[in-house]
Amino acid sequence: MIDFAGDSTHKIDKKGRIFMPSALLEEVERAIAQKEMDPLEGGYFRVFANRAVGCFDLYTESEFRKFRLTSLGKEKTAQGARLLRRFIGANTRRIKVDSQNRILLPEDLRSGLPLEGDVEIVGCGSYIEVWDAKTFLEKAMPEADNYYGIEAPGLRNPDYVPEEGEQ
Numbered sequence: 198m199i200d201f202a203g204d205s206t207h208k209i210d211k212k213g214r215i216f217m218p219s220a221l222l223e224e225v226e227r228a229i230a231q232k233e234m235d236p237l238e239g240g241y242f243r244v245f246a247n248r249a250v251g252c253f254d255l256y257t258e259s260e261f262r263k264f265r266l267t268s269l270g271k272e273k274t275a276q277g278a279r280l281l282r283r284f285i286g287a288n289t290r291r292i293k294v295d296s297q298n299r300i301l302l303p304e305d306l307r308s309g310l311p312l313e314g315d316v317e318i319v320g321c322g323s324y325i326e327v328w329d330a331k332t333f334l335e336k337a338m339p340e341a342d343n344y345y346g347i348e349a350p351g352l353r354n355p356d357y358v359p360e361e362g363e364q
Contacts (some may be wrong), residue, residue, distance in 0.1 A: 198228070198233055198323075199224060199225070199228045199233070199234060199257055199260060199322075199323055200224060200320075200322055200323075201221055201224055201320030201321060201322060201323070201324065201325050202220075202224075202320040202322070203218070203220055203221075203319075203320045204317060204318060204319040204320065205218045205317075205318055206315050206316070206317055206318075206330050207315070207316055207318060208314065208315060208316070209302070209312050209313070209314070209315075209316050212301065213301055213302045213303070213304055213307050213312075214295075214299045214300065214301050214302075215299060215300060215302065215316055215318070215327065216297075216298060216299050217294055217298050217299065217300055217318070218318055219298065220320075221318070221320055221325060222294065222298060224320075225238070225239055225257065226239065228257075234257060234259060235258070235259065237258075238257050238258045238259060240293060240294050241257075241258065241291060241292065241293055241294070242255045242256060242257065242291075242292050242294070242300065242325075243255070243256045243257075243258060243261035243289055243290070243291055243292075244289065244290050244292050244300070244302060244303070244306065245261075245264075245285065245288055245289045246288040246289075246306040246307075246309055246310055247288075247310075247326075248288070248309050248310060250326075251310065251328070251332060251336075251337070252310065252326045252327055252328045252329075252332075252333075252337070253302060253306070253310060253326070253327040253328075254324050254325070254326055254327075255300075255324060255325040255326075255327065256323070256324045256325075258291075260323045260324055261289070263323070264323075264324070265282075265285055268281060268285065269281060269282065288306060288309075290303045290306060302327070310329075311329070312327070312328075312329045313329070314330070315329075315330035315331075316328060316329060316330055317329075317330045317333035317334070319333070
């Protein structure tokens with residue numbers, strides 16, 4: 198199972214290219230070597246302009262299929278599923294990692310999520326988020342910090358074993 202983690206700041210060039218951190222690309226290589234991922238997926242991502250959140254989401258092919266099926270599975274009507282398929286389809290592209298470990302965020306998708314200067318690339322488990330660095334630092338990360346601060350007392354480490362009489 199793919200498990201992207203960590204974050205780093207990189208520049209986006211005028212063409213919309215960003216450097217992919219080696220740790221994230223190594224995770225893809227690890228998943229292929231462990232036969233957790235099809236070797237044909239290596240070197241490619243699906244980029245989704247997630248305008249509802251304000252960032253780009255990058256998925257491997259198999260994780261993108263899971264995302265799409267899970268999203269559609271939550272729809273209660275045929276019309277809702279049709280609209281969601283249309284939105285996801287129109288806002289997703291298949292992209293290739295180039296020989297310099299860069300990806301090109303397509304211009305038509307960038308117009309709805311402007312990125313300039315620095316971008317923050319964040320490993321989020323099964324996918325990667327790409328944010329405008331200022332938006333990430335001023336909005337997205339404080340929201341995540343706040344949420345974690347509220348939820349953390351109720352979160353338990355999977356290795357935690359309660360003592361007798363403890364709930």
